Amino acid sequence: MDAVLRIFRGDAQGGQFQDYTVPLHEGMVVLDAIHHVQAHAASDLACRWNCKAGRCGSCSAEVDGKPKLMCMTRMDEFQPSEPITVAPLKAFPVIKDLVCDVSWNYEVNKRIPPFHPKPPEPDGTWRMQQEDIDRVQEFRKCIECFLCQDVCHVLRDHEKKDSFAGPRFFVRVASLEMHPLDVASRTAYLEEQGGIGLCNITKCCTEVCPESIRITDNAIIPLKERVVDDFYDPVRLAWRWLTRRDRAP
Amino acid sequence: MMVVSGELRRPRFGATERRDAWWVAPLLQGLVLASLIAYANWAAFQGTNYHVGGYLSPLYSPLITVDWLPVPPSFIILLPPVLFRATCYYYRKAYYRSYFLDPPACAVAEIRGTSYRGETAFPFVLQNLHRYLFFITFLYLPFLWSDVVHATNFGGSFGIGVGTLIILLNTSALTLYSFSCHSARHLIGGNLDCFSCSAFNRARHAAWSRASVLNERHMLFAWLSFFTVCGADLYVRLVASGAIVDPRLL
CATH class of the missing domain: 1.10.1060.10 (Alpha-helical ferredoxin)
Known part of the structure; x- marks a missing residue:
């Protein structure tokens, strides 16, 4: 089964959301899906991450409009029929894609x-x-x-x-x-x-x-x-x- | 790959990428709160059917029987509890979200503007006096517990009716609501930095720990006590007006 990630692509001047199809597997989290997109569809997708265990606080983003750690947000929380929106934190200026200046x-x-x-x-x-x-x-x-x-x-x-x-x-x-x-x-x-x-x-x-x-x-x-x-x-x-x-x- | 046009920061009120029904909680909360406030106001205006046998409506307790007041006694009785709830840290969250839409829900755009003053300017700066309203309403509790005792008096003999249990439930809910108050928790021991520095501080730490357990359920007690106050008034009102008969349990 696949999921569609609708990811913000842009920088401080502006940008747009782009859709990427990602294959789902058991236990997958949103950060896994972002890594899949980086590996297979958009190697220039910027994303800040480090531990992938909810300890470093690096992979903060807004997933379907809610501020969350991408590494702690499971893909099976979402309806596979709907695109999952992933956007950078809105309270801070965007540097590139999902990375903002904190x-x-x-x-x-x-x-x-x-x-x-x-x-x-x-x-x-x-x-x-x-x-x-x-x-x-x-x-x-x-x-x-x-x-x-x-x-x-x-x-x-x-x-x-x-x-x-x-x-x-x-x-x-x-x-x-x-x-x-x-x-x-x-x-x-x-x-x-x-x-x-x-x-x-x-x-x-x-x-x-x-x-x-x-x-x-x-x-x-x-x-x-x-x-x-x-x-x-x-x-x-x-x-x-x-x-x-x-x-x- | 498909490109979907969109903008990251949307100034439009209510804009969000949230897909859940974020508007349900503030809407329901606002409607229920408005209904309870409307009922309490209506009941306070009645001035009748608030006392029957040993039962006294909590909206009229402590009982004031003088007749020279320019407003119904219930308004004077209710003013401190109303202000206590209006400045309560839980209700502030509820009405800022439901009535002021500031914000309507988390991560949902509100009316933007740099004129926002929060609780730094009149009238909201007066929220800082919540502790004094706690002190005043705390004085109501002995009267409310004496109402529970009176509610067991059936013509000079001990008894328990459904009304007794309703008044007991209401007084218990109001007591829990008072003792779970954030200001009370601060004054009991939260303002200390060193709990172990003296025997008195250790006693305050024990009290603060218990207040903290109650404080975690402050929202529950806030709603429960508002429902029980209105419910107890309604029950006494129905019994006093003869609409229902109070079933005697003991």
Whole structure:
């Protein structure tokens, strides 16, 4: 049995979708089909991939309109009678075919206040308990596939790249902010540069995460609540004003 | 090989390459939510048939019996719970998708524009006060549980009717909805970085862990409690008006 892949071919100037017929075999994933097209029909088809095991986050694309890892999307999920659309991530500029320029993400990452540990204990070490670190271990599962960034409507439709860090980097901030050894505060970053107030928690980032990180419930909303603590809670603001205390550094 | 013309970024509202029925969930969600809101408003306006025997409609609890108020007491009673739900992190997702179409569904084009302000400007910036609405509505829970006790009082003797069970189900759903709240989870222990640093923090960690289990089902409790509130009101209303007879179970 064959399947038809409708693949975007083009670059930053524009392009079109082209259909390719691919023979199906058991256990086949979309990335296998893309490799078949490269080997038999279009050797110039550009596609970024690396591990083919859902660990590297390289082969992100939009398959039938949904942001997915091509290596983790089985061909038998789709009706063989319908063409399967494969397009690059729409929130980022296309370089060629299925490869897009995600370098903006790395620039955002550089602006996040880094890990700032408290002073070590007298023996020169730091100790953490498992119960303290459990929460942030979820965030360390992120493989930086940027599917959450792609599906986030603040970046995708409203194009707020100048004022919004996006779900991937809220996850990273959460991993630092909730770390038991870290003493820095990133609420000012989140409120100002990170633009967390632009997130209206519609949870698309959580829906597409291939690592099943509960991005909205466990990272974004807890961070929003910390921003409320420091910037919006009228009782806390009044208390800080009365006691002439600033926010945590 | 066949060439199909197409463009990658489509500015048209609703444009998507998704083939599933992405519009069903926001449409159903919007219709059901609108129906529940409409019923609650209608019931709050009635001012009658909300109390019969030991049964009190949750829309009128705690019971206010003064008659000098310019609006029906139910409106004053309902204002904090309504605002609590309006600022609830789950309902925000629901109504931003269903009513504001912002976005209508994941990876479906919405009305584009750079004027988007999210929750940084009035009125949506007020969502940040959700925790205070949690505090206020939390005070309702003892009254609602006392309504459950009153619902077992049949002319001075203990009993259980279908209405008792409905009121118990509603109060349980509202309690679970309150304790699964994201703001409550933050205040209980989510705002700590070190859970093991003191005995008090360890106790808060235990509470936070339980709140986290409930929080995973916050959407379920949000819907369930809205249905049970309206359902309990309807049941009390039907019994009070004589339309049905409350079957006594015990």
